[in-house]
Amino acid sequence: MPRPPDRRTLGELKAAVGDGSWLDSPADVAPYLSDFRRLYHGAAALVLLPRNVAEVAEILRICNRDEVAVVPHGGNTSYCGGATPDEAGTEVVLALRRLNRVRQIDAVDYSMVIEAGCTLAEAQAAARGAERLFPLSLGSEGTAQIGGNLSTNAGGTAVLRYGMMRDLVLGLEVVLADGRIFEGLKSLRKDNTGYDVKSLFVGAEGTLGVITAACLKLFPAAADTATALVGIGSPQDALDLLARLRTAAGDQVTSFELMPRLGVELTVQHVPGVADPLSQNTPWYLLIELTSPNPRQDLLTLLTATLEEAAARGTVVDAMLATSTAQAQAMWKLRESVPEAQRRHGASLKHDVSVPVSAIPKLIEQGAALVRRLAPEGDVISYGHAGDGNLHFNVSQRPGSEIKSFLARGPALELAMFDLVESLGGSISAEHGIGRLKAAEFARRADPVELSLMHALKRTLDPKGIMNPGKVLCVP
């Protein structure tokens, strides 16, 4: 069990980074104490802003020796309180944002070595500068940092084609809980020398060590893109269209995003500059994007033909194909503004869940029935990455209803939603992680053998339990 740091420990930690690289006044420390969703309000003994891996190693060496808890902190965009210290005021926040160099970029090897504190947008820009693509893409990419993307195994809107963050990693540099440095920044496509140690740290949410840099996979830049907003009648129609699109275009299907009518309506209503480009209202919408590095591919013709065939079969009701980048961007703005529209509309109950792709219609139908029964003041807005089986099954407070009684529905609805997801072979956290928010639920629902393996790994890699305590795993 970690202990409060004494004056000597705090002094050594400050000396490890030097003046100008630590914060301890309440005003300076405040931005590090609340999460993005304002679910948690913690306290911290000290905030450290190291500039390089050696300083991170020294911090962990001291903290491990003195059994002081460390909370790694990136862009602070976690939806699960994963980067927020607890309320005791005895934890040290380790902010990675000053480790923000692109160390190396190699177009021939399609790889890039980048530090944890770079934002995802900076990583994307660095790849573009070398005429390459770093494909991870998500709403908070201007703020979220690579270290957080790695530690939460981030997903987003291009997973169908490129996979999650774990799939995009060739190598890692990690400072272990005891301050030793695991120097695994390989750029190899094939390396079968022993256990896959690096994958353990991806998705571990800073509970096994601190990722300080990564060697990431790059891809050929897209030279042909076809984007469409498609109106459909039901989630089952979405699956039919997905199957036909994948058969026609394979993994050139990069994004396949589902939205309900209400999501489109709220977004048009609440977010300036967003319009619904379709001429008729349909119950469901898809934002589909195909990409290829081959400029002569003519994906627009391929997508048009597939949508016309689907329309002839009755699967597609209406569709608009983007004929300019501006039109495509407007469609993406519609999709990416759904969370903001929900925020402006009122309170929300959120569930980031996944099921096998074929179970998406069941999840939507049975989930809606649960909301009618358990949160009748709410309207379902289930949207997201249908092509990956991942929906943000959210419930928006209906205008005029009472917020307190609506929010009070949360716990019972969440339990029922998680039961439903489990019954469909799904996951209670598709892409946002466990953090503090879902740690208890995860402990209750995880397979006991798998959970005991995770606790064993935690004890092995962080025997003193100093790394981000209370996140992912509940202390036994």
Next chain:
Amino acid sequence: MPRPPDRRTLGELKAAVGDGSWLDSPADVAPYLSDFRRLYHGAAALVLLPRNVAEVAEILRICNRDEVAVVPHGGNTSYCGGATPDEAGTEVVLALRRLNRVRQIDAVDYSMVIEAGCTLAEAQAAARGAERLFPLSLGSEGTAQIGGNLSTNAGGTAVLRYGMMRDLVLGLEVVLADGRIFEGLKSLRKDNTGYDVKSLFVGAEGTLGVITAACLKLFPAAADTATALVGIGSPQDALDLLARLRTAAGDQVTSFELMPRLGVELTVQHVPGVADPLSQNTPWYLLIELTSPNPRQDLLTLLTATLEEAAARGTVVDAMLATSTAQAQAMWKLRESVPEAQRRHGASLKHDVSVPVSAIPKLIEQGAALVRRLAPEGDVISYGHAGDGNLHFNVSQRPGSEIKSFLARGPALELAMFDLVESLGGSISAEHGIGRLKAAEFARRADPVELSLMHALKRTLDPKGIMNPGKVLCVP
């Protein structure tokens, strides 16, 4: 340290599987005691042929209780002695071949649950039966089993497009060293609930537990394929062509295999039915394959145009495009017969190594210089998966030279080759694993922090050290 099994233990193990499912006569046991390359000749106390996961669990429960070593055994195609018991005769061989059911195949979810004892060819056929593709492809696919492919993180000829075996896994069922069953057969594309436990077992070569089944990713079947045999002047020309192909066709470049002139010559000479389809001799050859699920893609035109552009620039000397499946198969037969041709030609010194893709020309040039100096009786045949930075840098005994003195060159050449690979940021085992063959070299060369993490993981998951001792990690 494991101990010899006593009569009681052997009796319990036999009872766990029942009569007809164990072997202990020398004649019956013999096929399990030598590896494919005949490098090792071991002995075994007993060979067990369980039929289901419950029997595997009972075997491990008994062996763990009594501290008896277990050697998991699949198709026995390891190049590194990974599935062969040691010489003491105290180890128990656990053959997985009777766990050979395809449990489930789901075309909509693009996934398949298959048991460890199915051959890779059976897995491919099952996917084809559902109009899907399981893309792992390698020379021994008719014999190699899925459990071995998983345990060695197998590679092969389609890694450029689809990744290694680890990239193709959605979920695993594993019997742990103590007999508990990790039931992780999820078919989810996104699941961020805790640590990536399953990846630890992939590539662990049976030293952390026994994989009994896997949920594997499927892909759309290819409906358009373009295959070409291309004559080029140098490995650098190969890299130039690869870069242009990836820019033109992205990940539709499925295979990009390099062969030297001598490899083609020996294959035509030694393997019946193999011909060189090109009209002129060139120093190097590429077998290139593009695939797409879109039948209207016209990849042949795309490949032809790219090769013509390259010929105009002087990068491509000669090329033959397959205009029929038979022609494409003949090209693949040429490529896949290289190991057989080497075997028929004489003794070989083999190195399965990888470097960053951009370092392939240096590896070939500097490796050839090492062979001239350290194994002058040998001719270099460095061939393989150039698109992944993975070469089988092999040396064939020159006819008329003395085999003993040639083979005596092996250890010194291997050391120098591994030094070279290390200096280029590469790996001493790209896709064949460590097994017993490379365990000492790996221990000597691995990063000490990474190696200590691996030993810690081994102690955590297999505290009594019963799982495939002496493979991957040397006993400390």
